[in-house]
Structure formats: structure tokens, C-alpha cells
Amino acid sequence: MSDEINMTISIPTDADGYVLLRCEHCGTYFKGTPSDLKDDGVLHIFCPSCGLISENYVTEDVLELAMKMAKNAVKDMIYNEFKKMERHSTRGIITFKTGKRPKHENEDPIRSGIEAMEICKFPCCKRTAKIKPLLKMTGAYCPFCGVKNYEIE
Numbered sequence: 001m002s003d004e005i006n007m008t009i010s011i012p013t014d015a016d017g018y019v020l021l022r023c024e025h026c027g028t029y030f031k032g033t034p035s036d037l038k039d040d041g042v043l044h045i046f047c048p049s050c051g052l053i054s055e056n057y058v059t060e061d062v063l064e065l066a067m068k069m070a071k072n073a074v075k076d077m078i079y080n081e082f083k084k085m086e087r088h089s090t091r092g093i094i095t096f097k098t099g100k101r102p103k104h105e106n107e108d109p110i111r112s113g114i115e116a117m118e119i120c121k122f123p124c125c126k127r128t129a130k131i132k133p134l135l136k137m138t139g140a141y142c143p144f145c146g147v148k149n150y151e152i153e
């Protein structure tokens with residue numbers, strides 16, 4: 001077991017590598033990849049729902065969720081390490097029993113809304129973002145140039 005847990009508490013990316021953002025104006029959640037969001041070619045990030053630019057897309061609840069997700073990840077990590085020790089120490093002098101898997105902190109309320117997002121390709125910028133399926137149907141502003149796209153793949 002490594003005695004060091006390296007973890008950067010930043011906004012965690014999801015399984016597809018997207019980070020969660022929230023529009024200050026309309027409260028819509030959407031996701032983008034860090035490489036697109038930090039790209040020099042992208043001057044502003046536009047909300048896919050209202051098309052406005054927010055000063056700050058990382059809001060309190062996003063941070064709070066990030067912290068909870070990080071905490072849960074750490075809990076799992078520790079649990080898995082203990083589980084490994086348990087397996088390796090069956091013949092040793094020390095008997096070691098791992099308890100139940102730790103209960104995760106509830107990552108709601110926003111998590112359910114986040115998981116329903118779909119990856120969309122914005123043809124104008126050839127970049128992707130994750131948005132709600134409803135937005136995809138009604139048309140969404142490209143987060144990278146602010147142009148409204150109606151046919152999104």
C-alpha cells in the first residue's frame with residue numbers, strides 16, 4: 001500500500017473526461033472537456049441553454065459535489081487497500097478483517113440531472129459538450145462560440 005494518496009481536489013471529470021459547469025444566469029448544468037475549456041481559441045464559454053456568458057461557471061454546489069465525489073473516491077481507495085491487505089494476510093500472524101464497504105455520501109441533488117447528459121458535437125467549432133437531451137432536441141448554443149445549433153449529433 002502506498003502511503004501517499006495523491007489527489008487534486010479540483011472539479012473531477014466524469015468517466016468520459018468532462019467537467020461540470022453551471023450557468024450563473026439560468027442555472028443550467030452542462031459539461032465540457034478541460035482541453036476545450038482551457039483552449040486559447042476559446043475566449044468565452046457560452047451557456048448552451050441561454051447563450052449568455054457567465055463570469056464563473058464553478059459554483060458552490062458544483063464545488064460541494066466535487067468535494068463529495070472526492071471524499072467518496074478516497075473512501076473507496078482506502079477500503080480497497082484494506083481489502084487487499086486482508087487477502088494478503090491470511091497466513092500471517094495478524095488477522096485482518098475489513099468491515100463493510102463504506103457508505104457513500106449522497107452526491108445528489110444535482111447528480112441525477114448530470115448523469116442524464118449526452119455528448120453533443122457542435123459542428124461550428126468541432127468541439128463537444130455534454131448537455132441535457134432536451135436541449136439537444138430544441139437546439140443549443142455552442143458553448144465555445146455562442147452560435148445556436150439546431151442539428152446536433
Ligand SMILES: [Zn+2]
Nearest residue numbers: 023026047050
Ligand atoms: Zn444559461
Ligand SMILES: [Zn+2]
Nearest residue numbers: 124125142145
Ligand atoms: Zn461553435
